[in-house]
Amino acid sequence: MPEMPEVETTKRGVEPYVINQPFNQVIIRQQQLRWPIPKDLAKNITRKKLLGLSRRAKYLLFHFSTGTMLIHLGMSGHLHIVKQNTPAQKHDHVDFLLGNNYSLRYTDPRRFGAILWTDIPADEHPLLCKLGPEPLSTNFNSRYLATACNKRRQPIKQAIMDNHVVVGVGNIYASESLFHAKINPNRAAAELTTAEYQALTKSIKHILKKAIKAGGTTLKDFLHADGKPGYFRHQLQVYGRAEADCYDCNSKILSQRISQRNTFYCPTCQI
């Protein structure tokens, strides 16, 4: 489900309800996510106040005095705020009961998400320490991207979806960014020109910012903490538009599988 704009939207929606709140109780109905929820999670956060909430790549970091809870939403995860005593539905796996009579509820039909605990600095955690730069940071620039792609013969779309190169660019925004930069997703990553690395870097930032502004993309079931959808779907130029006309040149948008992911592009606009 979520790419970086959806995770960021989730963070912003949830933050006012959870920040500085004590986590009074943790109710785990299903502990088997991508990895089992650690046994000591509840012990570590129960009655502890949430000091801060941040995001790294698509992970949400809940900072307590005792350590950090990492939440990843996988393909189908949601976090939302519910009144306490709201009956749990089938895939509502975890509730965090807060001091303000709300609960933070984790829902995830496919269970590809994760809830983990670490008491070392979060950026040293094995899942986070090898990640590439944040796409909206100044560390992610065209010079960096050119270097990172230096030895990569794989399609550029695959490269920008690789978390070692840059984080936060998922399947939707990879297609959208490449369309915006007018680059064919099949081009070998190492073979782009300097101008193209520049264009692509700018496009990724531009698309992600616009998507965050629109509250993310709701294709099927992504909803904000308050239950509202994201509106970036209406701004998608190529994703999900196979056989439809390109908004710029009226060519038929093509779809093609690149490394087992459906990819959309305009064969005329994207060289």
Place this chain on the structure above:
DNA sequence: CTTTGCACCTGTTGGC
């Protein structure tokens, strides 16, 4: 080192 394919799950959709 890069690259590939698989694995983890449930729900929805479309073809027969």
Place this chain on the structure above:
DNA sequence: TGCCAACAGGTGCAAA
């Protein structure tokens, strides 16, 4: 209506 295959917003991991 039922059945089955294919597919879905992610990504860590083993193996080539």
